[in-house]
Amino acid sequence: MKLLPDALTRHVQILAALTLAHSAQASVSLNWKDNSSNEDGFAIERSIDGIHFQEIGRVPADVDKFTDPNATEGKTFHYRVRAFNAFGFSGYTDTISATVAALVESASETIDRTLQTVSEESEKLLFNGQLLSASSLPTTTVGSSTIQDAYQYYDSLGLHALISLGSGLGPRSDSFKFTYLPIEQDCQIVVRVPFHSGGSPESACGIMVRSSLAPDSAYGAALLTANGAAQARWRPKNNDISQTRELLSSHPNTRYLKIRRRGSYCWLSASRDGYDWSPSSKVPVALGSTPLVGIFLASSGNTNSIAVLEILESTEPLLAPSLSYYRASGSQAAIGVESSQVSSTLDQATGLYKLTAQGRGFEQYHDQLNFYQWTGVGSCRIVAKIHAFVGDGTSARTGLSLRASLEPDSPIAAVTLNGYGKIETLTRSGDGAKITTLSGPELPAGCYLALERQGNTVSYQWSPNGVDWNEFGTAILDLPSIHHVGLTLGSHDGESASLIELTGLY
Structure with missing residues (x-):
């Protein structure tokens, strides 16, 4: 038979220990790579001195994980694995060791410390001597204007209003x-334009990434003209002639714009409903080392232009999403457990939701979850960044979910991180149906997850940075027009906690 690989391919993970804070027992979870093809199973051995080993369990063929539930805190244990079949055993993997730390903190306390660290490190951005916040972004007229242009942010509505008079976006020089x-890094921002009135059809508003505030600087912009046409417009280098490409023809329902910056390129696209997007225009823009991103209004002629813009999705915390009609309607829901077993709080300083949960989590037929949810109608998209997750076992999960109701056995679509740090989707297609799961790659720290509903179809997505998105399958559910969508956390059999940043909901 083929031997196992020479060494375990992942470090030992301490996964369930934090939930057992008042006992001397913890658990150690092992993973290995299955390179054998004719094994009947794998035998796992443990030692307290690294010399004398004792078999502590076996798993069937093709299973590449095992949890030792009887590790003792404060001690070091040594593990090795070998395959077996009717003819004997393979050689051992290399030995790997794990010291189980003293367990004196709950998952919630661990997340509290993480939240405090994030809060301390997330000082308000200082730019040109000004402390910035979501309601105090710098506003300027690039180029010149004959009047004092205006800008106002309405926090209660999440809307940005701009008034401008100038020559607009010119071939070589701008006034807007x-x-x-x-x-400092790549970004993606989605905006909606509820209102735009221009002095001429050439007036434009939208989202822009720009190399500087100089009127002839390089930029990339997704914009909407006063007559309802969506365009990509860009100046490849400073003092170049600007270029224009149509994204969508004039239409009264064209309202949505998206910009994605990655290095020296911008992807620009538009939509009439916020879900079905035009093909992206990929344009080269020499943005330099200190680019700027923001919303803009460019007039054209002698009449003031007025625009109202709403940010729907953003990787930039200071350009916070408005939550659209979901705004200020989020509420705590305990699915299948008592309300005392879950909690959700929003840290106003960082914009992070802290979730805790006790129970069995996602179950085949009857969930036991923490679900911080918003109620909506029809299509929707929700996007979140997972800042931290302390699971109490491999079956603990955190992420996003959409439910037909708040009943524990209702149809559900969820995209999550599991206890191994891998993306995992969970789908229950109808009332009382068995939940199905699909596990994928391990995701990097600070990854983004997204759920999008159109009709009865839900797509699962993930991104390492909120810019480069990967679809991880779709599901068809029996959904009513009204749904519940939000942040979710499921435990394994103790307590789990997570920190989540909501970066888009519309």
Whole structure:
């Protein structure tokens, strides 16, 4: 028979220990790579001195994980694995060791410490001597204007209103209103334009990434003209001639714009409903080392232009999503457990939701979950960044879900991180149906997850950075027009906790 690989391919993970804070027992979870093809199973051995080993369990063929539930805190254990069949055993993997730390903190306390660290490290952005916040972004007129242009952010509505008078976006030199912030990395932002009135059809508003505030600087923009046409417009380099490409023809329902910046390229697209997008225009833009991103309004002629813009999705915390008509309607829901077994709080300083949960989590037929949810109608999209997750076992999960109701056996679509740090989807297609799961790759720290509903079809998506998105399958559910969508956390059999940032909901 083929031997196992020479070494375990993943470090030992301490997964369930934190939930057992008042006992001396913890658990150690092992993974290995199955390179054998004719095994009947795998035997797992443990030692307290690294010399004398004792078999503590076996798993069937093709299973590549095992949890030792009887580790003792404060001690070091040594593990090795070998395959077996009717003819004997393979050689051992290399030995791997794990020291089980003293368990004196709950998962919630661990997340509290993480939240405090994030809060301390997330000082308000200082730019040109000004402390920035979501309601105090710098606003300027790029180029010149004959009047004092205006900008106002309405926090209660999540709407940005701009007034501008100028020559607009010119071939080599611009004159327009720009509300912006500096960025250091790639970004993706989606905006809706509820209102736009221009002095001429050439007036434009939208979202822009720009190399500087100089009127001839390089930029990439997804914009909407006053007559309802959506365009990609860009100046590849400073003082170049700007270029234009149509994204969608004039239409009264064209309202949605998206910009994605990745290195020296921008992807620009538009939509009439926020879900079905035009093909993206990929354009080269020399943005330099200190680019700016923001919303803009460019007039054209002698009449003021007015625009109202709403940010729907953003990787930039200071350009916070408005939550659209979901705004201020989120509520705590305990699915299949007592309300005392779950909690959800929003840290106003960081914008992070802290969730805790006790129970069995996602079950085949009857869930026991924490679900911080919003109620909506029809199509929707929700996007979140997972900042931290402390699961009490491999079956603990956190992420996003959409439910037909708040009953524990209702139809559900969820995209989550599981206890191994892998993406996992969970789908219950109808009332009382068995839940099905699909596990994928291990995701990096700080990853993004997204759920999108159109009709009865839900798509599962993930991204390492909120910019480069990967679809991880779709599901068809028996859904009413009204749904519940939000942040979710399921435990294994103790207590789990997570920190989640909501970066889009519409």
